[in-house]
Structures are given as structure tokens and as C-alpha cells.
Amino acid sequence: MSKKLVNVMEELVETLVTVQMLGTDYQAFCKCEQCRTDIVALSLNTLPSHYVTTEEGRQNAYNKLNNKDNLKWINKRITSAIHVVAKYPRHK
Numbered sequence: 001m002s003k004k005l006v007n008v009m010e011e012l013v014e015t016l017v018t019v020q021m022l023g024t025d026y027q028a029f030c031k032c033e034q035c036r037t038d039i040v041a042l043s044l045n046t047l048p049s050h051y052v053t054t055e056e057g058r059q060n061a062y063n064k065l066n067n068k069d070n071l072k073w074i075n076k077r078i079t080s081a082i083h084v085v086a087k088y089p090r091h092k
Contacts, residue, residue: 008050008061013043034091042081
């Protein structure tokens with residue numbers, strides 16, 4: 001029996017990190033895979049998970065999270081993670 005668990009917060013954070021890193025505010029920051037993954041992981045460690053098992057559940061959780069106040073709150077954590085990873089990079 002195979003379970004398919006999806007953390008909607010993880011999907012959202014990965015997308016938002018990509019958008020932020022492509023923006024003009026972070027052009028000087030490293031965009032290597034290690035730094036990007038560290039930013040996502042650090043961000044997710046400060047945010048609640050939203051696991052679902054169905055596409056309907058995924059859509060409901062996404063709709064719940066995808067509003068102005070939540071996105072602002074999530075982006076603050078991502079911004080903090082970007083600055084931490086920039087200060088203490090783990091890439092070679």
C-alpha cells in the first residue's frame with residue numbers, strides 16, 4: 001500500500017523562493033542548488049506543515065494559504081532564511 005503525502009506549504013515555499021531569488025532584490029545572492037535548498041529548508045522549519053493526501057485536499061490547503069496575509073507572513077520567513085544562508089553559505 002503506497003501513501004502519497006504532499007506538504008502544500010513545501011510546494012508554496014519552493015515556488016516563492018524561486019520567485020524571490022529571480023527578483024531584483026536578491027540578484028547579488030548565490031543561487032546555487034545548495035543555497036536554494038538551504039533557504040527552502042530553513043524557511044520550512046519556521047512554518048507549519050500542511051500535509052494532504054488528495055488533490056482536493058491539496059487545492060483546499062493551497063486556497064487557504066494563498067492569500068495576502070499568509071503570503072506576507074511566509075515571505076518574511078523566506079527573506080530571513082535568504083539572509084541567514086547568505087551570511088553562512090554551505091556551498092563549496
